[in-house]
Amino acid sequence: MSRTVWVLGDQLNRRIGALADAEPGEDRVLLVESRAKLDGRRHRQRTHLVVAAMRRFAAELESAGFDVDLRPASTLADGLRAHRGAHRGVEVVATEPNSFAARQLLERAGVETVASNQFLCHPSEFEAWVDGRRGRRLRMEDFYRWQRVRLGYLLDGAEPAGGRWNFDDQNREPPPKQVNPWPTPVCSTLDDLDRDVLDAIGPAGFGADPTGWWPTTRRQALARLRHAVDVVLPIFGPHEDVIVERSWHVAHTLLSPALNIGLLLPGEVADAAEEAYRDGRVPIASAEGFVRQVIGWREYVWGTYWHHMPGYGDRNALRAHAPLPAAFTDPAKTEMRCLGHAIEGLRERGWLHHIQRLMVLANLSTLAGVEPRAVVRWMTDSFVDGDEWVMLPNLIGMGLHADGGQMATKPYVSGGRYLHRMTDHCGGCRYDPTKRVGDDACPYTTLYWDFLARHRDRFGSNARMAQAVRGLDRLSDLPAVRRRAEVVRQGLADGTI
Ligand SMILES: Cc1cc2nc3c(=O)[nH]c(=O)nc-3n(C[C@H](O)[C@H](O)[C@H](O)COP(=O)(O)OP(=O)(O)OC[C@H]3O[C@@H](n4cnc5c(N)ncnc54)[C@H](O)[C@@H]3O)c2cc1C
Numbered sequence: 001m002s003r004t005v006w007v008l009g010d011q012l013n014r015r016i017g018a019l020a021d022a023e024p025g026e027d028r029v030l031l032v033e034s035r036a037k038l039d040g041r042r043h044r045q046r047t048h049l050v051v052a053a054m055r056r057f058a059a060e061l062e063s064a065g066f067d068v069d070l071r072p073a074s075t076l077a078d079g080l081r082a083h084r085g086a087h088r089g090v091e092v093v094a095t096e097p098n099s100f101a102a103r104q105l106l107e108r109a110g111v112e113t114v115a116s117n118q119f120l121c122h123p124s125e126f127e128a129w130v131d132g133r134r135g136r137r138l139r140m141e142d143f144y145r146w147q148r149v150r151l152g153y154l155l156d157g158a159e160p161a162g163g164r165w166n167f168d169d170q171n172r173e174p175p176p177k178q179v180n181p182w183p184t185p186v187c188s189t190l191d192d193l194d195r196d197v198l199d200a201i202g203p204a205g206f207g208a209d210p211t212g213w214w215p216t217t218r219r220q221a222l223a224r225l226r227h228a229v230d231v232v233l234p235i236f237g238p239h240e241d242v243i244v245e246r247s248w249h250v251a252h253t254l255l256s257p258a259l260n261i262g263l264l265l266p267g268e269v270a271d272a273a274e275e276a277y278r279d280g281r282v283p284i285a286s287a288e289g290f291v292r293q294v295i296g297w298r299e300y301v302w303g304t305y306w307h308h309m310p311g312y313g314d315r316n317a318l319r320a321h322a323p324l325p326a327a328f329t330d331p332a333k334t335e336m337r338c339l340g341h342a343i344e345g346l347r348e349r350g351w352l353h354h355i356q357r358l359m360v361l362a363n364l365s366t367l368a369g370v371e372p373r374a375v376v377r378w379m380t381d382s383f384v385d386g387d388e389w390v391m392l393p394n395l396i397g398m399g400l401h402a403d404g405g406q407m408a409t410k411p412y413v414s415g416g417r418y419l420h421r422m423t424d425h426c427g428g429c430r431y432d433p434t435k436r437v438g439d440d441a442c443p444y445t446t447l448y449w450d451f452l453a454r455h456r457d458r459f460g461s462n463a464r465m466a467q468a469v470r471g472l473d474r475l476s477d478l479p480a481v482r483r484r485a486e487v488v489r490q491g492l493a494d495g496t497i
Contacts, residue, residue, distance in 0.1 A: 001067065004083065006030045006094040006111060008076075008102065009037075009050045010387065011118065012057040013218065013262040014064075017095025018114040024065030030092070031058050032079030033072045040204025045214060045350040046384045047205060052197045052216040053261055060217070076102075080109055099388050100309045119302050120151060120266050120295055126303030138304070138407070141166070144296030153274055153291055154284075161277070162284035166292070170285040171237040174421055175244050182239075182247045183231045185254050188212040188220050206329065206382060207347050214257045214350075214384055221255075221263035228253035229272045229282070236286040241355045243338070243423040248345050252353045253290070256385035259298070270294045301393035304407060312392050313376055317404030318411075318455065320369040324378055326495030328361075333495030336443060337429035338419055339364065350384030355422065358412055362399025366413055367447035368489050369454075372402040410464040413451060416442030437480045443488045443497055449475060450485030 005018045005027050014020065022029065031054050038047060058070040069086075073079030084090060096116040097103050106113060115122060121129075129146055130138060145165055148154060154161040190212055198209060215221040235251045242250060258264045270291050277287035305312065327334035331343035342360045345352055352361075357379075365375045376395050380386040397407030405411075416433025419442075420426040426433050426442075435441040436449055452459065452469050459465035472478060491497030 001026065001028045001087075002089070002091060004028045004030050004069070004087065004090050004092045006032075006080065006083075006092050007057075008094065008097055009054050010098055010261045011095050011116075012053050013118075013265060014061075015265065016118050016262055017116050018093045019095065020117070021114075022066070024067075028067045028069060028087070028090070029058075029061050030069045030071065030080070030083050032076050032083075033070065034074070034076050034079065035072065036075050038201055040202070042205060042381045042386075043207040043346075043350040043384060044198075044201060044205040045207055045210045046381075046386065047201050048194065048197050048210045049214050049216060049257055049384055050261060051200065052194055053263065055193060055197065056217045077105060077109060080111070100306075101388075118262060118265065119299055120270075121147065121299045121303055123303060123306035126299075126307060129303070130307060137409075138307075140296060140300045143300045143303070144292055147295045147299060148291075151270075151295060153270055153295055154277065154288060160288075162288065164288075167237070167285035167288045171240050171289050173238045173242070175239065175242040175424055180246055181235060182250045183227075185213060185249055186220075186224050186227045188215060207350055213254065215263060218263050221258035224253075224255060224258060225264060225269060225272060228255055229276050233273060233276055233282045233286055233290055236282075237289040240289065241422055243341075243353075243356055243360070243419075243425070245341060245424055248349065250353065254351065257351070260385050260387055260390065266294050266298060298390075301390055301397075304393040304397060305389040308392075308403075312396055312403075313373060313388075315396050315402045315404070316372050317402055318366070318369065318400075318458075320366070320400070320402070321371050322369045322489060323493050324370055324374050325364065325368065325492040327492070327497075328378055328382075330495065334492075334497060335430050336497065337425040337431075338423055341425060346382055350382065352383075357394070358399055359414060359418065359422070362395060363413055364444065364447070364492075366400050366411055367444065367451045368492055369451075372396060372400045375400060405462075410459075410462060413448060415445040415448035417445070419444060436475075437477055437484045441484060443492070446481055446484045446488050449478070449481045453478060453482060 005022045007019055007029055033051060033054060055070065058068045061068050069083055071079045071083060073082055093112045093114060094106055096113045097106060129143060190210065215224055232251055232253050239250050244250065255264060255269060259266060273287050273290050276282040277284060327339055327343055331340040334340050338360050342352055342356045372395065376391055379395065380388060380391045393407060396402045399412060401408065401411035420433040430440060431442040432440050433442040433445055436445045452472055456469055456472065460469045475481065488497055
């Protein structure tokens with residue numbers, strides 16, 4: 001065998017790139033299990049997910065007849081060197097990696113790459129879309145409609161199914177009072193392979209051990225997809241944005257970890273949603289809302305990442321330099337119920353839904369002026385689905401407004417009132433969302449006004465923010481709010497708020 005296909009840990013699918021053309025008996029497969037990735041920096045469930053999925057994928061390829069080199073090594077580059085040493089003269093090919101750093105590594109190592117089909121929109125296609133905009137804003141909604149038409153999703157002829165492109169207005173309900181309509185997610189049983197992986201990881205790392213929520217084989221991932229389409233999608237949408245203490249998942253599909261390591265491909269996920277809509281099993285508002293997440297948001301952040309790399313992670317338009325809140329790594333270090341609940345969930349499962357990520361964690365970071373690089377590093381390390389390509393646009397572009405408004409025309413910031421409306425935390429919290437000064441003032445509310453005051457010049461002329469900024473003129477207690485904000489910022493850093 002003169003050719004080796006090198007498969008990276010987030011490309012675990014027979015249909016992706018170089019592996020799609022590989023043949024048992026003709027091509028060898030290399031997977032490098034880098035010990036550098038077991039250093040305890042990342043959430044234990046993330047490390048377990050990738051290592052267990054790689055080992056199981058290697059076993060599947062072997063059963064399909066491939067000669068597989070599953071090689072432990074201190075780094076990816078060392079693993080490649082050792083493989084080349086063991087197979088003199090071998091030609092190594094790979095699929096284009098999903099991170100800028102990995103692409104550079106492969107280039108330096110002289111590994112030939114094949115175009116990736118792991119996403120529906122290749123970065124070169126995204127660039128063609130950008131060129132076609134001729135300097136106009138790169139809006140997600142425009143990209144999404146372009147994808148719908150070009151890929152043919154949810155169309156009746158040339159028209160959008162259901163007569164509209166966007167059913168978002170039906171998908172923003174506050175939490176229902178007492179009912180709990182959200183189905184329990186699928187969970188797998190762990191076995192000896194999982195225990196071996198946990199032994200290899202050792203005691204280091206943030207977060208609890210896995211309990212089976214995150215699939216590590218394609219078969220398990222397909223079972224999650226079936227469950228998502230049959231049980232979750234019929235009610236996907238109305239409660240997309242709510243946070244309730246009685247359900248950690250509400251009606252989200254939990255597919256991101258499987259999608260991000262290749263166990264599922266976005267096309268098959270969107271196809272399954274379209275089919276369920278056509279069969280009358282899923283209403284159009286839910287199908288459209290979900291398809292928008294998969295072929296819209298996910299692909300848009302993927303294209304945005306490559307459009308802005310390298311250097312995207314260094315943006316800091318709001319000149320934010322505060323340290324990470326102490327509670328981000330220890331929920332005991334806050335009395336804010338929404339924050340404590342989010343961090344406990346993160347420790348427990350390595351996953352939070354998008355409103356917790358956006359309006360609890362990123363919102364607080366933006367309001368408190370936490371350094372974007374520190375937030376990106378912490379979130380990438382703490383989430384089971386955390387990858388640079390998806391974290392950078394979601395944080396630098398969206399959550400933290402660190403790109404100065406290139407991706408989102410206004411920062412996603414809010415005071416405590418939004419959290420009061422969309423969560424059930426505030427009733428049992430020691431802080432009052434309606435107050436901006438005093439020991440019991442909600443930190444979000446205090447920091448919101450302080451943020452507007454700090455950035456009055458920047459946002460006063462922003463059409464979508466001007467009204468909120470003008471609200472500052474009606475605050476007779478603004479000096480007291482700003483003094484309280486200093487106490488809050490210090491308390492967040494010390495873990496005493
Ligand atoms: C600040 C912030 C950080 C985020 N970090 C990550 C991350 O590290 N990894 C990650 O996969 N997602 C990230 N997201 C996007 C989103 O929160 C998660 O994809 C989603 O919560 C995953 O849960 P789910 O599979 O149940 O999603 P569902 O609500 O069921 O949505 C279906 C799918 O749509 C895709 N999707 C939806 N929104 C986005 C988005 N904004 N960006 C990318 N994909 C999207 C995901 O693949 C998801 O699986 C982030 C969002 C924010 C606001």
